[in-house]
Amino acid sequence: MRWLSLFMSLALPFGTLAAKKPASPADTFNDFHTKALAATPVKLADSSYKKLTASPRDYSVAILLTAMDARFGCQLCREFQPEWELLSKSWLRGDKKAESRTIFGVLDFADGRDTFISVFEPPNCTCPGVLPPTIGPHAVPGVEGPVRLDFTNGPLSAEQVQAWIARHLPGRPHPAVKRPVNYVAWAVGVVSTLGIAGALAKAGPYILPIVQNRNAWAAISLIGILMFTSGHMFNQIRKVPYVAGDGHGGISYFSSGFQNQLGMETQIIAFIYGLLSFSAIALIMKVPRVADAKKQQVWVLLWSAILFLLYSFLLSIFRIKNGGYPFSLPPFM
């Protein structure tokens, strides 16, 4: 490889002299590689982008298009930028002799407006791209613009993008992404663990009654069960909206499908389940312990009314979800 580049750098000036071009590909590469050694990824603008990607080139360019300015409100750009920096840094570190001949660059919309519009269609795209070499042993003929990696499901991690770039640059070294050890996080973790352990040891006599309190554990268990049986995990996994519009400017609390639900809906359901359970618990455990006959009568009436009304209401909600459901109880028929 080195011989080749040496040969190139010797041979190409003649070609460039003939074409009256200012710089050879090797010069351009060395130029940008020096810049990259100072700060990678290389920050590009319209002119430097043209210079870097000018054909012919015997090196590859990995470029990230982004729009970091707050005006554009590009969340994806801000989320992916550190990953790209990490990737380019670990690539440079793992490839000290520049055997892969790859330059990592970043082009912000603010600096390269024209390039954005002319080269990248559609221009609002925020994505990494790869430009393979046009001459040399790894040349890929017929590729004009950069090969793009579209983010369809949110930003990818540096490792995933590294694998993608590696697929497009076969036969060259592909330094792996090395995430720096987060010493601060480790220190914070160790210190806080020790701190919490110490605090627990000190405050043990005061905390122990709470930890051993049966009521607390009963409450935690019931809340957990109610949460899970009312579809909380579905909300977590599917990331459903909290409420949705009903198309007439109002809010609809219940979605109509059997397989769908809204965040608010599950909370209403959990609340209904909770109240129903609680009225059953009250009837089983509290009511028979009321010593006064009249008071007891009132409590029984109250809890039975809640039990009956809520279950009727629950059935009516269920009929929204499942149109063919035939059963109902008064008063919500």
Add this chain to the structure above:
Amino acid sequence: MAVATATDSSSPMQTLADFGKSKSLRTLLRVLILCFIAGAAVSSRLFSVIRFESIIHEFDPWFNFRATKYLIANGFYDFWDWFDDRTWHPLGRVTGGTLYPGLMVTSETFASCWPPAFSGLTAFAAYLLTNEMTTNTSAGLLAAAFMGITPGYISRSVAGSYDNEAIAIFLLVFTFYLWIRALKLGSVLWGALCALFYGYMVASWGGYAFITCLVPLHAFVLICMGRYSTRLYVSYTTWYALGTLASMQIPFVGFLPVRTSEHMPALGIFGFLQLVAFIYYIRSSLSGAQFKAFLFVGLGAVFGLALLALVAMTSAGYIAPWSGRFYSLWDTGYAKIHIPIIASVSEHQPTAWPAFFFDLNLLIWLFPAGVYLCFQDLKDEHVFVVVYALFGSYFAGVMVRLMLTLTPIVCVAAAMAASQLLSTFLSVKSPVAKDPEQEDATDVSSKKIKQNAGSLRSTNSPYVGVYSFMSKGLVSGIMTIYLLLFVLHCTWVTSNAYSSPSVVLASRMPDGSQHIIDDYREAYQWLRQNTKEDAKIMSWWDYGYQIGGMADRPTLVDNNTWNNTHIATVGKAMSSSEEVSYPIMRQHEVDYVLVVFGGLLGYSGDDINKFLWMVRIAEGIWPDEVSERKFFTPRGEYRVDGEATETMKNSLMYKMSYYNYHTLFPPGQAQDRVRGVRLPDTGPVLNTLDEAFTSENWIIRIYKVKDLDNVGRDHAAAASFDRGHKKKKAIKKRGPRTLRVD
């Protein structure tokens, strides 16, 4: 307690109650009720047999049926070494090593009608388990009744669903019963029985990991609560040692119990228990507060070190990390990104709340009440209910399929609550109202109880009873209505939702009569009669077992999804253009391709709706050749009409689904009734496949893969030549005529 009872032996109610007190009569009644429950459980599962006929109707069961046939024909030892060359062509499959054989061994001869029989046994097991939890025997009967008819369990055990789960739930409940029994008695015998049934469970269903994790968790919680006892030690160690040995006899499991993470809790708790036992022994022989403290610190350190060692060994690769299916239960986003094959199965989707209510009805809110009742005594077995309830509901929320593991504990807990409620309000005895002085006395005593730590707040005041008949009548009336409604609900769900087999579809005609759509069997019959016996059928994996069982033809992939790459190959063939797919099909010696298309009938479970999963799975292996993005329009819509993307229109699946479909309709009115869109006037062109068979309602379409062209042209050229040839023929015919005129 200051409770006086109104005893009036002459009242007819009292006579009735006395009559019921005779012990032998009670036993007889209990046996009778259990028999009735078992009968109800079995008969409610026979809906599909009555409505349709005795066929096996889910996807997985077809393989179980084939395996059972092989087992009967060749015996048990050959079965272990059975290499099935009629599936996963051209790879084949070492069947003995990749399935849970418990089901086949159990059933031997009777196939479609025995899952209902097991439901009766499950109801009995639920009765036994509930009786361990409460002294109230009617709770057990209620639990058995709930277990017998609740749709959450019926869904997997209706007649014709010849599946592992049907038997597995009986084993699950019975194993838990034996575990509780062993723990209560501290008996080696019961522990060994528990291990025996655990081994049987391992042989039956992959869900055995639920037991493998729940029992150690229960033991761990008990130790944390300071409830270590020799009973726990004896029962756990017996169960673990024998159960692990038993499970390792299954070839599919082998050495997994010492090598994979999901088995580590059981092993870890086993070791931890030895330490705890040792320390308790030391403590009993020595004394001194400092020594104790030192020991507890040592215990914590050892536990932490063991955990660290586990992490180290996992990262070093000695212990396999959580297997994908299991891991996706914890990290819920994991499956979608890394294992689309798991995320694609409809049973592995998270559960929305209507599904809970649909499957459990009123039990869903009696269940937390029952769990709360467990906190009243909070003995070892009650801790089990609480732990099971929490984890069961978490897992059921993450994956629809695991509703099945939640159902037993819901039935047990709900039955405890319901029976407690009924016995409180159905008691004939009423307390007599007390005078104020006595009330003061009870107040004092209740304050005393309040200071008693470790009890529930709701039990602070003493138990009195229910005074008025009105209260009793009201509450028991409401409960009766609810229970009757539950029975109606279960009947309705079972007859409507869970009894329609997926092989035979039922629909209603405008006049209300039932119309049976039997396209699947029609197509499989066609395959059986019109194709060579070794003709290889390519289809999406969902239909693999059915084709193997009903059509008796080799398939490329089937419902045992052991080889992701092979499935992705089929996905790639389906989602690529003909030029790409044809070489793939030739390489795999495919003779016929089968697709399911619901556009004519409005059958939504068809291949076009599953298509994106095929694309995703293929993209996971060949990201450069298949791209999900290209199946969506620039506006991000998944379309099949004229606006569909070129990649979509050129994909083999699209072409096979819509080939010639427009000819059914008058021009410009071709319509897809599932997607609800109008299709373009010109249908897709197929060059490398010939339409071989299309079923009555177009649900199944079968295509024959063309041979290589005789004169070495590519298929597109040959096909266009054929089309052009006809035109030329017409010209030729016209030619001579003009000649003749001349």
